[in-house]
Amino acid sequence: MTETLKITNLHVAVEGKPILRGVNLTINRGETHALMGPNGSGKSTLGNVIMGHPNYEVTDGTIELNGEDISEWDATERARAGIFMAFQRPMAIPGVKMADFLRHATTNVRNPARKEGEELIPMRQFRKELTEKMEQLRMDTEFARRYVNDGFSGGEMKRAEILQMAMLRPKFAILDETDSGLDVDAVKLASQSIAQIGKETAGGDQMGILIITHHDKLLDQNTPDFTHVMLGGKIVETGGVELAHELYTDGYDRIRASYPEAAVAEQVMAEVEAV
Amino acid sequence: MIATALSTTGFSQEVFDAFLAERDEPGWLTDRRVAAWSQFNKLGMPNNRDEEWMRTDIRLFHFDRFAPFAGIEAPSELPPALLATGVDLAGRSVSLDSRSLSNEISDECAKQGVLFGSLDSLVKEHGNLLRPYIERQLVDPNQDKFSALNAALWSGANLLFVPKGVKVARPFHSFTAMSAGGVDLGKTLVILEQGAEATLLTETASTDPEAGGMHCGSIELILEKEARLRYVNLQNWGSGVWHFAHQMGHVGANAGLQWTIGALGSRLAKVNQHVALTGPDAEAQVNGVMFTHGKQHLCYNTHQHHKAPFCRSDLLYKSALQDKSRTVWRGMIKVDEAAQRTDAYQRNDNLMLSTAARADSIPGLEIEADDVRCTHGSTSGRVDDHQLFYAMTRGYTRQEAVRMIVSGFFQQVFDRITIESVRDALGEAIGRRVRDIEE
Numbered sequence: 001m002t003e004t005l006k007i008t009n010l011h012v013a014v015e016g017k018p019i020l021r022g023v024n025l026t027i028n029r030g031e032t033h034a035l036m037g038p039n040g041s042g043k044s045t046l047g048n049v050i051m052g053h054p055n056y057e058v059t060d061g062t063i064e065l066n067g068e069d070i071s072e073w074d075a076t077e078r079a080r081a082g083i084f085m086a087f088q089r090p091m092a093i094p095g096v097k098m099a100d101f102l103r104h105a106t107t108n109v110r111n112p113a114r115k116e117g118e119e120l121i122p123m124r125q126f127r128k129e130l131t132e133k134m135e136q137l138r139m140d141t142e143f144a145r146r147y148v149n150d151g152f153s154g155g156e157m158k159r160a161e162i163l164q165m166a167m168l169r170p171k172f173a174i175l176d177e178t179d180s181g182l183d184v185d186a187v188k189l190a191s192q193s194i195a196q197i198g199k200e201t202a203g204g205d206q207m208g209i210l211i212i213t214h215h216d217k218l219l220d221q222n223t224p225d226f227t228h229v230m231l232g233g234k235i236v237e238t239g240g241v242e243l244a245h246e247l248y249t250d251g252y253d254r255i256r257a258s259y260p261e262a263a264v265a266e267q268v269m270a271e272v273e274a275v
Numbered sequence: 276m277i278a279t280a281l282s283t284t285g286f287s288q289e290v291f292d293a294f295l296a297e298r299d300e301p302g303w304l305t306d307r308r309v310a311a312w313s314q315f316n317k318l319g320m321p322n323n324r325d326e327e328w329m330r331t332d333i334r335l336f337h338f339d340r341f342a343p344f345a346g347i348e349a350p351s352e353l354p355p356a357l358l359a360t361g362v363d364l365a366g367r368s369v370s371l372d373s374r375s376l377s378n379e380i381s382d383e384c385a386k387q388g389v390l391f392g393s394l395d396s397l398v399k400e401h402g403n404l405l406r407p408y409i410e411r412q413l414v415d416p417n418q419d420k421f422s423a424l425n426a427a428l429w430s431g432a433n434l435l436f437v438p439k440g441v442k443v444a445r446p447f448h449s450f451t452a453m454s455a456g457g458v459d460l461g462k463t464l465v466i467l468e469q470g471a472e473a474t475l476l477t478e479t480a481s482t483d484p485e486a487g488g489m490h491c492g493s494i495e496l497i498l499e500k501e502a503r504l505r506y507v508n509l510q511n512w513g514s515g516v517w518h519f520a521h522q523m524g525h526v527g528a529n530a531g532l533q534w535t536i537g538a539l540g541s542r543l544a545k546v547n548q549h550v551a552l553t554g555p556d557a558e559a560q561v562n563g564v565m566f567t568h569g570k571q572h573l574c575y576n577t578h579q580h581h582k583a584p585f586c587r588s589d590l591l592y593k594s595a596l597q598d599k600s601r602t603v604w605r606g607m608i609k610v611d612e613a614a615q616r617t618d619a620y621q622r623n624d625n626l627m628l629s630t631a632a633r634a635d636s637i638p639g640l641e642i643e644a645d646d647v648r649c650t651h652g653s654t655s656g657r658v659d660d661h662q663l664f665y666a667m668t669r670g671y672t673r674q675e676a677v678r679m680i681v682s683g684f685f686q687q688v689f690d691r692i693t694i695e696s697v698r699d700a701l702g703e704a705i706g707r708r709v710r711d712i713e714e
Contacts, residue, residue, distance in 0.1 A: 051668050075667035079667065079669060084668070091661050093662060101679070
């Protein structure tokens with residue numbers, strides 16, 4: 001059976017203000033989905049809610065992994081169940097070396113029942129794997145000794161997120177603007193890497209990928225099976241790769257005109273935000 | 276040895292007289308003790324109108340609740356020594372309730388003229404050698420009631436003396452234990468003659484982690500020119516212990532002191548840590564690692580005193596605070612007029628693990644020379660929800676994430692501590708204490 005991440009009628013609020021207003025989205029392993037939409041439409045919120053961010057309140061709807069509702073699970077459980085997000089602005093953890101951080105993380109995700117204090121992946125095996133992945137991503141080995149995201153440039157953070165995805169081998173990955181802040185060559189490398197990693201995940205099955213982006217370059221090597229457009233906290237239209245190209249080239253005027261109710265909601269949400 | 280007859284509660288004249296009668300010490304030392312005892316009786320208790328004590332309330336502390344040398348039955352087992360695990364030592368000493376239990380020194384060190392172990396015994400055998408150092412009184416008995424008391428009654432004390440040019444690679448370890456309700460009046464005296472090098476690991480612990488008691492101690496480190504000392508002092512008393520300490524290091528020309536303080540235990544600690552750079556090109560690095568929980572209160576007054584030109588001092592104190600605990604750090608860099616080309620730094624970082632914890636961080640500079648570089652900094656932060664979430668999305672449990680963030684916070688100071696067993700012991704002890712952050 002193909003594994004599935006299914007979001008049904010998802011309503012989400014922050015401090016009582018609605019941000020998602022009934023999102024429906026089904027991702028099967030092996031599929032690539034692009035999620036586009038203007039700033040403030042709720043794309044990053046959707047990613048954070050799928051990961052279990054405690055600041056967002058699910059007011060209605062479900063998030064199901066293979067038929068099981070995971071909307072009450074904490075982020076740890078979701079990560080260990082194989083869901084991953086590459087963050088737009090990952091947090092720095094000063095004093096903790098990238099390699100140590102990832103050795104713990106990798107052990108936890110590959111051995112979901114692990115309790116704190118139990119054995120980690122053997123150092124030798126971990127080092128070998130980490131070095132291989134870093135070579136694929138053309139990262140300097142020095143990187144492993146730096147503190148997690150501490151003083152990283154925008155590009156370094158994004159590559160570090162991709163490295164983590166490569167090591168954790170998730171079933172489902174959300175990439176939140178992994179292309180922003182990267183130059184053309186870096187986006188190309190990122191795009192190739194994601195495609196490569198997507199084919200290599202655990203159990204031989206490919207990843208299910210949700211790419212949140214404003215551009216279409218990341219999609220060069222990761223042709224989306226579906227492109228979704230989000231506006232005013234809803235997915236209003238779904239198409240193929242041609243929709244991504246259209247939105248990148250022409251913007252969202254046609255979308256706003258076609259979905260006036262969502263366009264009004266976008267306005268309201270922007271005003272609430274401004275207050 | 277102190278007879279069990281000395282069981283009177285409190286620090287009375289009878290207790291002091293009986294103490295002296297039992298000691299059989301050289302007259303010059305007895306004279307010092309008598310003078311300090313008189314000072315102890317003259318001085319009043321510090322109060323909160325005094326700048327140094329205004330953040331540290333000791334109204335619940337009463338001398339007469341404690342019985343020094345009370346002959347409390349020795350527990351069959353001492354608490355584990357954290358710093359000595361897996362370390363090949365040059366010597367070790369153990370004391371309990373201000374009484375020396377055992378002292379060992381390697382044959383090699385003994386042959387080279389190194390003295391290590393009980394100062395109480397060694398001062399009787401080597402009085403002429405030690406007298407000038409003891410009479411320097413680096414810790415001034417007149418400073419306050421606690422310094423006077425220690426000068427009068429110190430016992431179960433440690434000595435490390437390393438003669439000129441002798442370099443000891445292996446560390447010495449001294450362990451000071453206190454039984455529940457006990458009293459420790461310990462003193463540590465380290466003397467490194469010219470060009471000598473040594474490492475001394477000292478730790479203090481109660482026989483029960485929740486024990487009460489009282490420690491009133493002193494530390495004197497004397498580094499003559501070109502000497503190098505790595506000194507570690509881990510305070511791990513039970514959670515009911517009152518800890519009062521005066522600590523002083525004198526660093527001579529071209530000498531180097533690395534002084535690391537770890538503070539985990541006690542109910543209330545009031546510590547004066549003073550480093551004086553007394554000869555040109557002297558260097559001192561001071562590292563502090565504090566982890567507090569419950570209602571602990573740790574107060575550190577640090578003093579970096581530059582008396583000579585071309586000296587460097589660098590202080591880094593880091594504390595993580597859990598529950599309703601509180602830390603106070605008051606740091607002073609004092610640069611005398613003669614101390615041109617001083618390079619001095621002090622920094623204090625605090626990580627709050629609960630909203631009820633509080634850290635006061637008060638740096639200070641007093642500079643009389645005109646060609647110096649003196650800087651200070653302090654930060655206070657909380658474990659961030661976004662950091663926790665980020666780590667959790669990588670499969671960390673919340674608890675594991677908090678522990679990781681706390682260990683990362685201390686990494687900068689651990690990077691400076693060049694003794695692996697010390698880094699490991701502190702890291703593990705802190706890891707065990709971190710529970711969770713409170714909302």
